Amino acid sequence: MQQVLFICVGNSSRSQMAEAFFNYLAQGRPDLSGVSAGTEPARAVDSNAVAVMAELGIDMSGQSPKLLTSEMVDSATRVISMGCGVQESCPAWARPDEDWGLDDTKHQPVEVARRIRDQIRVRVEALVRELVGDNGDSARRSRR
Numbered sequence: 001m002q003q004v005l006f007i008c009v010g011n012s013s014r015s016q017m018a019e020a021f022f023n024y025l026a027q028g029r030p031d032l033s034g035v036s037a038g039t040e041p042a043r044a045v046d047s048n049a050v051a052v053m054a055e056l057g058i059d060m061s062g063q064s065p066k067l068l069t070s071e072m073v074d075s076a077t078r079v080i081s082m083g084c085g086v087q088e089s090c091p092a093w094a095r096p097d098e099d100w101g102l103d104d105t106k107h108q109p110v111e112v113a114r115r116i117r118d119q120i121r122v123r124v125e126a127l128v129r130e131l132v133g134d135n136g137d138s139a140r141r142s143r144r
Contacts, residue, residue, distance in 0.1 A: 003033045005076035011038025011065040013049040013105040014082040020060050021124040041065035048113040
């Protein structure tokens with residue numbers, strides 16, 4: 001099982017969209033799983049994020065922000081931060097493997113949330129292709 005952990009400070013928008021895209025694209029692949037978490041989780045998932053994902057037929061209405069734990073990091077094959085200053089707020093044990101450097105959607109109009117959603121989709125699609133590999137088998141990659 002390969003699990004990708006998407007982290008952000010609030011876990012209310014970008015990391016939630018990345019998790020939803022990853023799991024949507026990995027449907028039918030029991031060897032792939034996406035999860036998201038935040039260093040300082042918000043109270044709820046951003047309504048704009050839920051709305052722009054629903055436009056693509058992906059339901060995030062049941063998702064909620066989660067606190068980042070060492071267990072999540074330890075069980076992840078890859079840890080990706082979304083570009084929200086997570087490096088400054090992450091404990092040393094939670095250093096991401098890569099940072100996607102995406103703009104924050106907080107307090108932005110829905111048009112901005114759509115643009116960021118589309119950027120996330122492109123990155124997640126590439127990540128799933130990388131993990132699956134050209135022959136359809138999951139490409140094993142270890143963080144350790």
